[in-house]
Amino acid sequence: MPKWIFSLPNTSRLQATPVVVNGVMYVTSANECYALDAGAGRQIWHYQRPRTKGLVGNAAGGINRGVAVAGDRVFMVTDHAHLIALNRFTGALLWEIEMADWHQNYNATGAPLAVGRLVVTGTSGGDEGVRGFIAAFDQVTGKEVWRFWTVPRPGEPKAETWQGKGIAHPGATAWLTGTYDPELDTVYWPTGNPSPDLIGDDRGGDNLYSDSIVALDAKTGTLKWHFQFTPHDVWDYDAQETPALIDATWQNRPRKLLVQANRNGYFYVLDRTDGRFLLGKQYASNITWARGLTPEGRPIIVPDMEPSLEGKRVCPSLEGASNWYSTSFNPATGLYYVQTNDKCGVFTRTPMEWQAGKGFMGGSFKQAPGEPAQRILRAIDIQTGSIVWELPQTGAVDSWGGTLSTAGGLVIFGDDSGALMAADAATGKPLWSFQTSQIWKASPMTYMFDHQQYFAVAAGPNIIAFGLPEDRPD
16 A cells, blocks of 8 residues: 655656665655655655756756665766765765766766775766766765776777777667676676667677676776677667576576576576576567577577668567566566567668767667557566566556566566556466556665565656555454
8 A cells, every 4th residue: 555655846757766775765866866754755855956958868858767875875876977975864965076078978867886885887878879888986085996998999809899980989888777796796787789779880790898798897897708689789779678686596506697688579598607698588579680599699680670761660669678677586486577568660770970969879760550569577487588477568568667576476567557566476467556647667666664564666756655554464
């Protein structure tokens, strides 16, 4: 049942996932952070700075996806690609650092990641032709400790995977949050599409490290390994889909896994100690750009599927078979839960040159006309890649809500109809719903407050917290 609602003024469709620490919830919109009483929704403090005028990219639309918290500090990115630290108790600004020059099309939307004494983050701008990077900063001072560039300069290793002038404005940004394995002391970060998104003429080759998972030494930023899902991408199939780090028995021996349901329509299982490809299987109902994967996990490309001047029908659509919203894994069921889109699109290329202050998509896209589309919650067996159950939804296939799996055997997710729903984790049977009448742009999370479990989600301009009835039977 709903416990409380907090509305963020002058916002529309929030994309942040709340973070709760010691009874205080932190939520964001662009250049704003709120600290709330997690038990009642009461505002404790509010930090705000002016929005940047003349900005291009997703941040210009007011997107911010959340914070990292460590010690007495809250970390978030600004719309113009600065990283800031706030006092966790007062909201006072402690330090600010410029990560990149927003005049060159950099912007930022992702939640940072606290790793030891560092805070790690990246920027947006892949659709505007910036050069991507992942950087780590000292939590106390804001001093940059290391930076990993996701695209080499000409003459550097892997530059040969960029044939042509496209390496000058390559994309491959790190616009979503990565994850961290403290035992291996490794940061795993997904990277974005190469630029321009829909034209590959001036960037022949695989275009490393776009559309990849890069595994970095947490203390130095040194590359340990990488795995590229979609070499030479011309469909905007970035790798920003939320991966899961899972310790499980794999073929009768313990193994450290990384799993991802990629935007390109394939489900992958990797050994996260060395990046070895273990399994890949189609989870989307229709894939036309590739006809399968090699034993090494490389896609087998179908000829004549690149975007054209007239428009080329390709499946999945540009939004992908899945996207950046949260996924979840339940070790009791062995299932990986992901919101998916069965949807095809028309990709149209439009030749263009890079300009500061302009987009650099290289074309446009739309849903394939006259073809049905559907959003489906899928439960995937990580051992085989088989889909154990599906829960089709009714809606316009334009929602972006993810999943939350609980130890109590529930999967909580944003249904395409605008309802927040709960389903049985083993069977997919719907159990509960609450209609928000919003288009989902955020994913649910859970926390404890006064020995009671809550779960919360951003719905439209609101943060809604739910809990069990206080008078429920034992």
